[in-house]
Amino acid sequence: MIAVLKPILGRAFDLPVQEPEREVPAPSTSSRTTTSARIIGLLGPTPVSIDDLVRLSRTSPAIVRTVLLELEIAGRLERHGGGLVSLL
Secondary structure: OHHHHHHHHOOOOOOOOOOOOOOOOOOOHHHHHHHHHHHHHOOOOOOEEHHHHHHHHOOOHHHHHHHHHHHHHOOOEEEEOOOEEEEO
8 A cells, every 4th residue: 555655745655664463361260260260259149239349359351241241141130220220
Protein backbone atom coordinates (compact mmCIF):
# COMPACT_ATOMS: atom_id res chain seq x y z
CA MET A 1 0.00 0.00 0.00
CA ILE A 2 2.85 2.39 0.77
CA ALA A 3 4.36 1.70 -2.66
CA VAL A 4 1.22 3.16 -4.22
CA LEU A 5 1.95 6.52 -2.58
CA LYS A 6 5.55 6.74 -3.86
CA PRO A 7 4.63 8.24 -7.29
CA ILE A 8 2.24 10.71 -5.68
CA LEU A 9 4.72 11.94 -3.08
CA GLY A 10 7.68 11.84 -5.44
CA ARG A 11 9.98 10.32 -2.87
CA ALA A 12 10.69 7.02 -1.23
CA PHE A 13 10.35 6.55 2.49
CA ASP A 14 11.36 3.89 4.93
CA LEU A 15 8.87 1.80 6.78
CA PRO A 16 9.32 1.52 10.53
CA VAL A 17 10.72 -1.78 11.67
CA GLN A 18 8.11 -3.71 13.59
CA GLU A 19 9.11 -5.97 16.41
CA PRO A 20 7.55 -9.42 16.37
CA GLU A 21 4.54 -9.68 18.62
CA ARG A 22 5.12 -11.37 21.92
CA GLU A 23 2.86 -14.23 22.79
CA VAL A 24 0.93 -13.66 25.96
CA PRO A 25 0.87 -16.86 27.97
CA ALA A 26 -2.60 -18.19 28.62
CA PRO A 27 -3.55 -18.47 32.26
CA SER A 28 -2.88 -21.90 33.62
CA THR A 29 -5.84 -24.19 34.08
CA SER A 30 -5.20 -24.54 37.81
CA SER A 31 -5.18 -20.77 38.42
CA ARG A 32 -8.35 -20.39 36.36
CA THR A 33 -10.03 -23.19 38.30
CA THR A 34 -8.99 -21.58 41.58
CA THR A 35 -10.33 -18.19 40.49
CA SER A 36 -13.60 -19.73 39.30
CA ALA A 37 -13.98 -21.64 42.55
CA ARG A 38 -13.35 -18.47 44.56
CA ILE A 39 -16.04 -16.57 42.63
CA ILE A 40 -18.53 -19.45 42.85
CA GLY A 41 -17.81 -19.66 46.58
CA LEU A 42 -18.98 -16.07 46.95
CA LEU A 43 -22.31 -16.91 45.33
CA GLY A 44 -25.31 -18.43 47.01
CA PRO A 45 -29.11 -18.32 46.96
CA THR A 46 -29.07 -14.68 48.17
CA PRO A 47 -28.56 -12.17 45.34
CA VAL A 48 -25.20 -10.39 45.40
CA SER A 49 -23.93 -7.45 43.36
CA ILE A 50 -21.51 -8.12 40.51
CA ASP A 51 -19.44 -5.20 41.80
CA ASP A 52 -19.21 -6.92 45.19
CA LEU A 53 -18.07 -10.13 43.48
CA VAL A 54 -15.29 -8.23 41.72
CA ARG A 55 -14.21 -6.57 44.97
CA LEU A 56 -14.40 -9.66 47.15
CA SER A 57 -12.78 -12.01 44.64
CA ARG A 58 -9.95 -9.54 44.02
CA THR A 59 -9.98 -10.24 40.31
CA SER A 60 -10.83 -8.29 37.18
CA PRO A 61 -14.39 -7.56 36.14
CA ALA A 62 -13.78 -9.41 32.87
CA ILE A 63 -12.92 -12.63 34.70
CA VAL A 64 -15.91 -12.33 37.03
CA ARG A 65 -18.25 -11.75 34.09
CA THR A 66 -16.73 -14.72 32.24
CA VAL A 67 -17.34 -17.03 35.20
CA LEU A 68 -20.88 -15.69 35.56
CA LEU A 69 -21.54 -16.27 31.86
CA GLU A 70 -20.28 -19.86 32.15
CA LEU A 71 -22.60 -20.42 35.12
CA GLU A 72 -25.51 -18.86 33.25
CA ILE A 73 -24.95 -21.06 30.20
CA ALA A 74 -24.83 -24.09 32.51
CA GLY A 75 -28.19 -23.03 33.98
CA ARG A 76 -26.78 -22.48 37.46
CA LEU A 77 -27.07 -18.67 37.66
CA GLU A 78 -30.07 -16.41 38.07
CA ARG A 79 -29.86 -12.72 37.21
CA HIS A 80 -31.87 -10.21 39.22
CA GLY A 81 -32.54 -6.51 38.69
CA GLY A 82 -29.92 -3.96 39.67
CA GLY A 83 -26.93 -6.06 38.63
CA LEU A 84 -27.54 -8.79 41.20
CA VAL A 85 -26.90 -12.50 40.65
CA SER A 86 -27.45 -15.68 42.64
CA LEU A 87 -26.97 -19.41 42.27
CA LEU A 88 -29.93 -21.64 41.49
